[in-house]
Amino acid sequence: MSQRDLSLQTLRSLCPSEHHYLLSHWDDLDESQRRGLYEQISQVDFEGLRREFGSLPGSEGGTGTEEGMAQSVCGTSQLADLAEPPEAVRLSERTPQLLAEANLEGSRAISAGEVAMVLVAGGQGTRLGFDQPKGMYSIGPVSGRTLFQMHVDSLRGAMKKFGVSIPLLIMTGPSTDGPTREYFAKRGNLGLSDQELMIFQQGTMPAVDAKTGRILMESTSSIALSPDGHGGIVRALAKTGWFERAEQRGIKHLFYAQVDNPLVRACDPLLIGLHRLVGSQATTQVVEKRFATEKVGNVVKLAGKTQIIEYSDLPEQVARQTNPDGSLKLWAGNIAVHVFDIDFLQQCRHSAQALPFHRAHKTVGYVDEFGKTHVPEKPNAIKLERFVFDLLPAASKSLVVESLASESFAPVKNATGSASDTPETCKAALVDLHRRWLRSAGVELDEGCSVEIHPLWAWDEQEVQARFQHSARIQSDTFFT
Ligand code: UTP
Numbered sequence: 001m002s003q004r005d006l007s008l009q010t011l012r013s014l015c016p017s018e019h020h021y022l023l024s025h026w027d028d029l030d031e032s033q034r035r036g037l038y039e040q041i042s043q044v045d046f047e048g049l050r051r052e053f054g055s056l057p058g059s060e061g062g063t064g065t066e067e068g069m070a071q072s073v074c075g076t077s078q079l080a081d082l083a084e085p086p087e088a089v090r091l092s093e094r095t096p097q098l099l100a101e102a103n104l105e106g107s108r109a110i111s112a113g114e115v116a117m118v119l120v121a122g123g124q125g126t127r128l129g130f131d132q133p134k135g136m137y138s139i140g141p142v143s144g145r146t147l148f149q150m151h152v153d154s155l156r157g158a159m160k161k162f163g164v165s166i167p168l169l170i171m172t173g174p175s176t177d178g179p180t181r182e183y184f185a186k187r188g189n190l191g192l193s194d195q196e197l198m199i200f201q202q203g204t205m206p207a208v209d210a211k212t213g214r215i216l217m218e219s220t221s222s223i224a225l226s227p228d229g230h231g232g233i234v235r236a237l238a239k240t241g242w243f244e245r246a247e248q249r250g251i252k253h254l255f256y257a258q259v260d261n262p263l264v265r266a267c268d269p270l271l272i273g274l275h276r277l278v279g280s281q282a283t284t285q286v287v288e289k290r291f292a293t294e295k296v297g298n299v300v301k302l303a304g305k306t307q308i309i310e311y312s313d314l315p316e317q318v319a320r321q322t323n324p325d326g327s328l329k330l331w332a333g334n335i336a337v338h339v340f341d342i343d344f345l346q347q348c349r350h351s352a353q354a355l356p357f358h359r360a361h362k363t364v365g366y367v368d369e370f371g372k373t374h375v376p377e378k379p380n381a382i383k384l385e386r387f388v389f390d391l392l393p394a395a396s397k398s399l400v401v402e403s404l405a406s407e408s409f410a411p412v413k414n415a416t417g418s419a420s421d422t423p424e425t426c427k428a429a430l431v432d433l434h435r436r437w438l439r440s441a442g443v444e445l446d447e448g449c450s451v452e453i454h455p456l457w458a459w460d461e462q463e464v465q466a467r468f469q470h471s472a473r474i475q476s477d478t479f480f481t
Pocket of ligand 1 (some may be wrong): 122128227229258
């Protein structure tokens with residue numbers, strides 16, 4: 001932006017007139033504050049805000065009302081009692097033939113370079129209470145490897161197994177971007193080449209006043225912004241031009257995982273194979289819920305579509321419904337492991353319906369047009385987020401695949417001492433899985449000793465078995481590397 005461009009007039013043309021209150025303090029700002037505000041305003045998705053809330057009252061064609069602002073966008077919660085279990089490939093349906101066929105199909109696609117992986121790591125990790133990006137949290141039960149290392153190692157294991165280079169895309173957010181880039185740069189990309197690693201930042205959305213729909217300012221020179229949710233991935237990736245590059249390279253599928261779950265198998269060939277065999281555009285891996293009110297999203301069939309209903313939106317009596325054998329009717333828990341077709345994501349990037357905003361009522365301090373600071377005591381604002389799982393109902397063909405939680409899901413959400421999903425429960429799950437693999441290879445393990453297997457040493461149970469030709473006994477904590 002040149003000096004001449006940075007004028008109030010330019011900014012007024014960039015910012016719709018109904019939001020010109022954002023410029024109330026322009027005359028009092030210094031050069032760098034003006035630049036900052038200009039940058040922020042040029043990034044605001046004003047069209048998305050207008051779609052969400054209508055035009056502001058008082059503006060030309062204004063439709064927004066107080067009631068309008070407060071209404072909920074999430075229609076699924078009202079329909080929750082109509083939810084049915086999803087059609088899914090259950091564990092019991094995995095015949096040896098299906099497993100072999102799907103694994104082969106998935107392996108072929110990976111070996112042919114048709115798969116890339118994305119790791120979402122833009123969240124603020126508030127519950128864990130760690131002051132760095134969550135990916136930098138040490139989780140390896142013996143090695144102390146970080147969450148980022150666990151995922152990268154798993155992907156490098158897949159590259160070795162399938163003899164191919166697989167691109168890793170890491171989505172960061174405003175608070176995790178700088179430290180994440182520095183972390184990878186200082187550690188030689190954890191072994192990935194510059195061509196294999198792409199770090200990109202998700203977008204933000206402004207917090208708006210719940211009563212008026214006006215954008216809140218956190219200071220006289222900056223807007224109150226927050227990350228636009230993991231569903232921001234489509235918009236953010238599109239902005240980098242990655243979709244076009246992926247198409248040119250022949251990449252057809254994007255394997256999606258969250259940074260906080262180190263049990264996920266990078267580019268799981270079985271999941272990718274099933275996705276391809278049925279011609280799915282969006283596939284999701286689920287686990288059987290441990291109990292009715294477990295805090296995971298519920299994968300259901302609603303209005304003929306696979307959808308996810310957040311646990312907070314599912315009435316308890318609906319969650320508690322059982323089948324005649326006593327098992328849960330709505331059994332499928334979301335673990336946020338997905339496979340998406342690239343051309344499907346391309347379609348969704350142009351569709352506002354595919355990734356609607358979800359509203360969260362939050363308490364957000366702000367500065368008003370007169371420069372007065374307000375510190376509200378109760379929720380006064382609406383923050384908008386997109387959820388990646390909203391892509392499922394947008395797909396013309398989707399697929400749900402059950403997996404065992406003990407093999408695929410051990411998230412790090414909460415701080416040590418909490419009831420669930422802590423670093424300790426995650427480490428225990430990693431140790432349990434690797435102990436099972438070693439036992440299946442005939443290895444004797446002393447009670448209580450922790451084991452951890454590096455994916456480049458053995459990527460799966462079969463590779464562990466191949467490592468042990470003779471009997472072995474493990475008597476102390478061991479990292480197989
Ligand atoms: P969570 O919803 O669990 O949030 O994100 P979080 O940031 O990890 O933790 P809390 O809620 O603040 O305690 C699930 C996954 O989605 C990513 C997170 O990094 C995590 O991998 N995420 C979440 C994003 O990438 N962007 C977002 O805007 C939100």
